[in-house]
Amino acid sequence: MTLVQYAENGLFAPKKIAAALRTTSDELARTVGLGRDAVQRKDRIPSAKTQRRLREMVEIVNKVEPRFGSALIAYAWFRSEPLPGFGGRTAMQLVRAGQAELVLDYIDAVDAGVHA
Numbered sequence: 360m361t362l363v364q365y366a367e368n369g370l371f372a373p374k375k376i377a378a379a380l381r382t383t384s385d386e387l388a389r390t391v392g393l394g395r396d397a398v399q400r401k402d403r404i405p406s407a408k409t410q411r412r413l414r415e416m417v418e419i420v421n422k423v424e425p426r427f428g429s430a431l432i433a434y435a436w437f438r439s440e441p442l443p444g445f446g447g448r449t450a451m452q453l454v455r456a457g458q459a460e461l462v463l464d465y466i467d468a469v470d471a472g473v474h475a
Contacts, residue, residue, distance in 0.1 A: 364379065365379065365413075365417050370404060370405055370410060371410055371413035371414055373398035373399070373404060373409075373413065376413060376416075376417065377398075380431060382434075384398045384399055390416065390437075390438060390451055391412040391415070391451075391454055391455065392412060392454065392455030392456075393408070393409060393412055397409045416437065416459075419450055419454070419459065419462050419463065420433045420434050421433075422466050423436060423437070436450070437450045437451055438450075439451075444465070445461070445465075
């Protein structure tokens with residue numbers, strides 16, 4: 360999916376992301392390490408932290424989607440597959456810890472043929 364399909368009025372829209380990934384907004388919030396209010400209250404959705412975490416997750420899922428064949432499988436990978444070299448942590452755990460850039464760098468390295 361393109362990033363624009365997850366957006367509404369220039370912001371990442373939690374309801375659109377949740378619908379595309381066949382999950383709930385509550386689960387989406389937990390996945391990216393936010394409270395439920397961050398993705399449900401209209402005044403909290405535009406916050407920098409909420410938008411950054413949603414963007415990071417969407418970027419990672421979009422980046423690995425071609426290798427898995429669907430956004431749903433890429434989302435499952437994001438949530439459950441331990442990444443080599445990160446102490447058994449998943450992409451989801453790294454994003455929650457504010458280390459999304461490490462995940463993106465890891466994916467780039469794998470794509471370049473460097474196996475971490």
